[in-house]
Amino acid sequence: ELGQFTEDLNKTRPEYVKSFQYGSKLMLSTWIVIRIDGCHFHRFSDVHEFEKPNDAQALDLMNSCAAAVLEEFKDIVFAYGVSDEYSFVLKKDSQLYQRRASEIVSAVVSYFSSMYTMRWNEFFPNKEMKYLPYFDGRAVCYPSCEIIKDYLAWRQVDCHINNQYNTCFWLLVKSGKSKSDAQNYLKGTQTQEKNELLDQLSGIVDYYNTLPPMFRQGSSVYWDKETKLQDDEEGAAGKSRRIVVVRYENIIDAGFWEAHPQILDEKM
Amino acid sequence: ELGQFTEDLNKTRPEYVKSFQYGSKLMLSTWIVIRIDGCHFHRFSDVHEFEKPNDAQALDLMNSCAAAVLEEFKDIVFAYGVSDEYSFVLKKDSQLYQRRASEIVSAVVSYFSSMYTMRWNEFFPNKEMKYLPYFDGRAVCYPSCEIIKDYLAWRQVDCHINNQYNTCFWLLVKSGKSKSDAQNYLKGTQTQEKNELLDQLSGIVDYYNTLPPMFRQGSSVYWDKETKLQDDEEGAAGKSRRIVVVRYENIIDAGFWEAHPQILDEKM
Amino acid sequence: ELGQFTEDLNKTRPEYVKSFQYGSKLMLSTWIVIRIDGCHFHRFSDVHEFEKPNDAQALDLMNSCAAAVLEEFKDIVFAYGVSDEYSFVLKKDSQLYQRRASEIVSAVVSYFSSMYTMRWNEFFPNKEMKYLPYFDGRAVCYPSCEIIKDYLAWRQVDCHINNQYNTCFWLLVKSGKSKSDAQNYLKGTQTQEKNELLDQLSGIVDYYNTLPPMFRQGSSVYWDKETKLQDDEEGAAGKSRRIVVVRYENIIDAGFWEAHPQILDEKM
């Protein structure tokens, strides 16, 4: 059997077969966003009894995985997450996988998924994973800093809109309405009306703004300087080093980017 | 803050930002191969002390994940794996993710990675996972049955060639040679010479063919009929149902495909 | 000035600039259709007073250009034209321009356009060209003979539908109706009704089938054997050679393809 390897090899026309491979390359000198979304996470969150409308533990797990992605893939300069979705921004001159879309997307998604499964027990020590979590992803390129910021602002506006809606919806359900009644009740309501409804249902003035920042703002993940205030084994007080941080900030506002020009390598 | 959602939304030009999204679609009516490869698996197999040249447990874990992929993604009709690589063949009229390359590839890779991490303890009950396993993937389309079979034959020939080389290499190392000496020793040797070397180093005639079929042939995963020989709770003897099987067969040979025309939906 | 060439060259980073070039390649082993359409030909045909609904001279010019394209680009095995549109089919293993879409499409369109302009006087000796004719094009791949035939049949069905409609429309206009009245009159009519209308307007039984085949069937262009019936200088009677022919045939019918298996290289 073994003697006919070479013969077999020629029969299979490896060069011809290989020539079908076709890697779509992402345009040079543009910002790459890898956006990943949970597959069937509606069911996943039901099966694992996530708290509604937001499960802090589940979001912390997502954020922990995103931070690990930034540590593994050094070309990622920023990530923004909300619900079961995360967007990773690669610096515009990244040469990761020679900018081949499928490889970049699949490696990031794979790392994130593997980490999510591995760290489950850390974040849910008393919940067995009954159902395999997985994600899909896609890549989009943006040619300028301005459009990247617009993209991220769009995701944060979406976070606000969904969070406000979902907070209303679950307060209505907890007040005794059926899910379909709650849905009908909210149909067509504007931001202002939903806000008033929130205050009324909760009995708290300006209720929306009392919610945890992570629920309202989503999570931003990036490298930042950490200033050590106390002596430690490795160095003296006052020294700083770069670490990955997870924060809940307003990234629609220009102020965020002015305060962190290093993220998008902007000259200020 | 909340009152300005709509305003913010317009500022971010969501339609414009969305219009950059661009999903490369895979050609209709062609066979799609999703090929995944372990990232940094050389190091991963060292750190986890996989047996060389083949670790049966590690391969069984790969095969178990591949079988799970077939059960989750019903459009996958065949998978072939060797070492830390797996190829999944989707039927040619699949509409999975509307044939968008990044989504298909990332979802399959994500599911596989998540499963690999989850089932680790099952296959390595006494080995802690010290290092996160992850994979990358890519998609290739092939327009005919013939070329798909050529593709798979090419992978199996590669399996033979690598396995023969690696078996020689590790026998030399176990016989006392250094890794670089072993490498130099094998440089330029032909199939026949390596075969003779195997017999001589092992002291066994036709040694290569005594190796387990999984090491020599790689693993083929597909849906097949299981015929029940005995009565069981659900049905009478002789009835059959479709199950995912993992087998170590010669898929270069036309005989395999003639025996399983249902895999590629071939009229025989 | 000249002394600083090399310096200038480095400043322009030619390798970097070149690396943005990105040629979308058409999938190997698939049939490529290049479809070209006249740009602003509605106006072009008005300005040059083409006969309505079909101008035989204008169609002959199109056909003459298409035949020239087949003679120049040997990988084109078939062309089908109707109105200001032409589809060119390249054989499935063509390596023209290494299958780069833009180059193939642009070269075919350019040759066709240039020929159209050059031969205008031949077909319209008494009409000055007042307006520059040009065309756009695109490429589509099809993985099998069956789908290519479906594509061509689709174009011929379209030819019938448009021709029947246009013939009705212009007979109504010639009978004194305004263009918008004619349009309203035909709105929603079925094939059978339009057919009866044609007979009625023309006073001829089965009028549609009395129209020239070129108007009803469109034009098919391909290489065929020409059998010489008489002696000529180059050879004896009965010998044959391959020439490009323009014919008006039913290509929806399987009979056409059975009679010309060489076109799509089909084994019959």
Add this chain to the structure above:
Amino acid sequence: ELGQFTEDLNKTRPEYVKSFQYGSKLMLSTWIVIRIDGCHFHRFSDVHEFEKPNDAQALDLMNSCAAAVLEEFKDIVFAYGVSDEYSFVLKKDSQLYQRRASEIVSAVVSYFSSMYTMRWNEFFPNKEMKYLPYFDGRAVCYPSCEIIKDYLAWRQVDCHINNQYNTCFWLLVKSGKSKSDAQNYLKGTQTQEKNELLDQLSGIVDYYNTLPPMFRQGSSVYWDKETKLQDDEEGAAGKSRRIVVVRYENIIDAGFWEAHPQILDEKM
């Protein structure tokens, strides 16, 4: 025959056939360069006895066609031509053909080719066109003004290098050397050496810089203000209007772009 249209139409599965169409779209908000090149122009220039190394009439014809392209396609903001090559730059927010690569490239190439053929007699009144000229084209996107300028500078540096080489080559041939001797003579020579050779062969000091600017700089085509110095029928002296100009300028130098900020819509 006609009665079965609808039946035929269904048989051909038009929606399925259409769904293979796949238009590669050029990234939004990036500068598009359409670069066209003459096909087989070496032979074309021989057959039509173009003057070597540069034929002013042939270049004027190219420039005239390029100017016509700018007048037809209003989104083109700049063109640069040398020899049988022309690059057209579309403004970065162009929506021409919804940015589908094949359509944009083919329409521009078609218009250019058709114009070249039509205007041949104007520029070569005494030369019959014996051979059909045609061009191919491709599209490349660039994400910033800086890279577009680098692209154009690269083409102009190439123009200098080729022009210097060709001028040397043809002076050597005119001095009695065979073509292959001339080629060998020039092999490996540097800019400075070729410059000295030019002075020596021509007997003119600084000979290269005495060549017409069109040969040395290539041709730049763009919209510019024309200031009328004299009264004319349409308006008074001193008024200006925008016209397409053809100029021979140094576009490597930043000065050119500073003097014409409107071309790339730069804020200065």
